Amino acid sequence: xxxxxxxxxxVQNVGLGCMNLSHAYGKPPAQEQAHAVLHAAxxxxxxxxxxxxxxxxxxxxxxxxxxxxxxxxxxxLCSKGGMAGVAGDDxxxxxxxxxxxxxxxxxxxxxxxxxxxxxxxLYYLHxxxxxxxxxxxxxxxxxxxxxxxxxxxxxxxxxxxNLRRAHREHPIAALxxxxxxxxxxAELGTLAACKELGIAYVAFSPLGRAFLxxxxxDVGSLVSGDIxxxxxxFAPDAYAxxxxxxxxxxxxxxxxxxxxxxxxxxxxxxxxEHIIALPGTTSVEHLxxxxxxxxxxxxxxxxxxxxxxFQPEAIAGDRYALQGQxxxxxxxxxxxxx
Numbered sequence: 001x002x003x004x005x006x007x008x009x010x011v012q013n014v015g016l017g018c019m020n021l022s023h024a025y026g027k028p029p030a031q032e033q034a035h036a037v038l039h040a041a042x043x044x045x046x047x048x049x050x051x052x053x054x055x056x057x058x059x060x061x062x063x064x065x066x067x068x069x070x071x072x073x074x075x076x077l078c079s080k081g082g083m084a085g086v087a088g089d090d091x092x093x094x095x096x097x098x099x100x101x102x103x104x105x106x107x108x109x110x111x112x113x114x115x116x117x118x119x120x121x122l123y124y125l126h127x128x129x130x131x132x133x134x135x136x137x138x139x140x141x142x143x144x145x146x147x148x149x150x151x152x153x154x155x156x157x158x159x160x161x162n163l164r165r166a167h168r169e170h171p172i173a174a175l176x177x178x179x180x181x182x183x184x185x186a187e188l189g190t191l192a193a194c195k196e197l198g199i200a201y202v203a204f205s206p207l208g209r210a211f212l213x214x215x216x217x218d219v220g221s222l223v224s225g226d227i228x229x230x231x232x233x234f235a236p237d238a239y240a241x242x243x244x245x246x247x248x249x250x251x252x253x254x255x256x257x258x259x260x261x262x263x264x265x266x267x268x269x270x271x272x273e274h275i276i277a278l279p280g281t282t283s284v285e286h287l288x289x290x291x292x293x294x295x296x297x298x299x300x301x302x303x304x305x306x307x308x309x310f311q312p313e314a315i316a317g318d319r320y321a322l323q324g325q326x327x328x329x330x331x332x333x334x335x336x337x338x
Contacts, residue, residue: 001045001294004276005153006200007173009076009121013269014294015048016041017204018064018289023055026223029282031063038067040284042075044291050078050176050202050278051115052126052257053107057085057093058114065115067323079115080126080156081107082137097327099129101140108144124154124176125166128329135161135169142170154202157328160189163199172199176278176331179203180248181212181267181310182233182242183319188331195274203268206277207290209234212264231324232319241316245309250294252305258296261286265293267306 001012009142021034028034041049049068051060061079068075081104085093091113107122123144125137142155153165166172175194179186179201188199194201209228210216219228219239228234234241246260253263261279281289284322310335318325325336 003047003293004200005317006076006202007122007154008049009152009173010293011076011276012046012294013281014046014277014291015050015202016046017278018049018060020053020280020282022060022063023054024227025282026226028056029277033282034063035067036284037287040287041072042068044288045178046291047074048076048078048276048278051206052080053084053111053122054095058110061111061114065117069116076121077099077115077117078122078124078154078265079120080124080154081111083126084110094123097127097129099125099127099132099134099137101136104137105142105144108141108149112149116183119148120150122152123150123156124156124174124175125158126156127327128155128158128162130329132164133158134158135201138166138169138172145170148248150308157330158190159329159331160193161192162329163193165195167197167199172197174202174276175201176202176204177328178205178319179268179271179275180206180208181264181306182208182245182315184310184312184333185319185330190331191272191275193334194262195272199274201272202278203275204280206268207261207264207279209257211239211242212246212249213259213261213286214250217243231317231319232321233315233319235270235317238317245314248309249306252302252309256296256298256302258293259289260294261289262296263298263302263306265290265294266298269294269301270298297321 004013083097086096144150154174156176242305
C-alpha cells in the first residue's frame with residue numbers, strides 16, 4: 001500500500017473507518033467478528049484507524065481501544081467530539097451536536113478513557129455547531145493539544161468558509177467528509193481549499209455506503225436501524241434509478257481488471273495526492289478488497305469514463321434528508337434541497 005501525509009503523520013492511503021463495527025447500519029457484528037476485522041487491518045499494515053464518541057454512543061471507542069493499544073506506536077488513532085450521545089430526562093440517549101468548549105473537553109477526556117490511551121493522534125470536530133463560532137471550538141481543541149491530550153486537529157463536514165476560519169485559528173491537519181463517485185460535493189470547493197492549505201482530505205464512505213460495490217441490490221433488505229433507510233437516494237424508486245449506473249461501471253472495472261469496490265476506492269485516490277480513502281466494513285474479505293483498491297492504477301480513459309458516468313445530476317436522491325442536510329456545513333449543488 002502507498003502512503004500519504006496526514007498533518008504530522010504518514011499513513012497508508014486507505015484507512016479503516018470503525019463506525020460500522022458499532023453503529024449506523026443495523027445490528028452490529030459480534031465482538032469476535034469486529035476484533036477479526038481490526039486484527040486483519042493491523043496485519044495488512046493499515047496505519048489509520050478512525051472512531052468517534054458518537055459511534056455506538058461510546059461503545060466503538062471501548063471496542064477498538066483495547067485491540068489497538070499494543071500497536072499505538074505504529075498507528076494513527078483518530079476520534080471525534082462535538083457530536084455525542086446524551087441521555088435526556090426520560091433516560092433515552094440521543095445524538096446531540098454541541099461545539100461549546102466545555103463539551104468538547106469532556107468529549108475528548110471521555111474518549112481518552114474509553115480508548116485507554118494518553119493521547120489521540122488526530123481529533124476532529126465531528127460537526128460544526130452553528131451556535132458556537134468555529135474559532136471557539138477550534139481554540140479549545142488547540143488547548144487540548146497544548147496539554148498533550150491530542151496531537152493534531154481535524155474538522156468534519158465543513159465547507160470552505162469555516163475551514164479557512166478554523167485554519168486561521170489553528171492549523172488544521174485534516175478535513176473528513178463524504179466523497180465518492182456518487183457524492184462529489186467536495187469538488188465544489190473543499191478539495192481545492194485543502195490542497196491549497198496543505199490539509200489532508202479524508203474521504204469517508206468512498207464506496208457510497210455499499211452502493212458502489214454492487215452488493216446491495218435490494219434496499220428492502222436493509223434492517224431496522226440502518227441509517228440508509230432515511231437517506232433519499234436509498235429510497236426504492238431512487239435506488240432503482242441509481243442501480244442503472246452500475247452496469248456501465250462494471251464494464252469499466254472489467255477493462256481495468258479490478259472489482260467495483262477497488263475501482264471506486266482507486267477513483268477517489270486519483271482525485272488528488274492529498275486524499276485518503278476511509279472505507280468501513282464488518283467483513284475481513286471486504287476489508288482486503290478495499291485495501292487492494294489503494295494499489296489500483298487507473299487509465300486516463302477509465303477516469304474520464306467514470307467522471308462522465310457519475311455526474312452529480314445523474315444521481316437520484318439527495319445525500320441526506322432535510323434534517324441531515326441542515327446538520328452539515330458543506331457546499332451543495334443547485335439542484336439539491338436546502
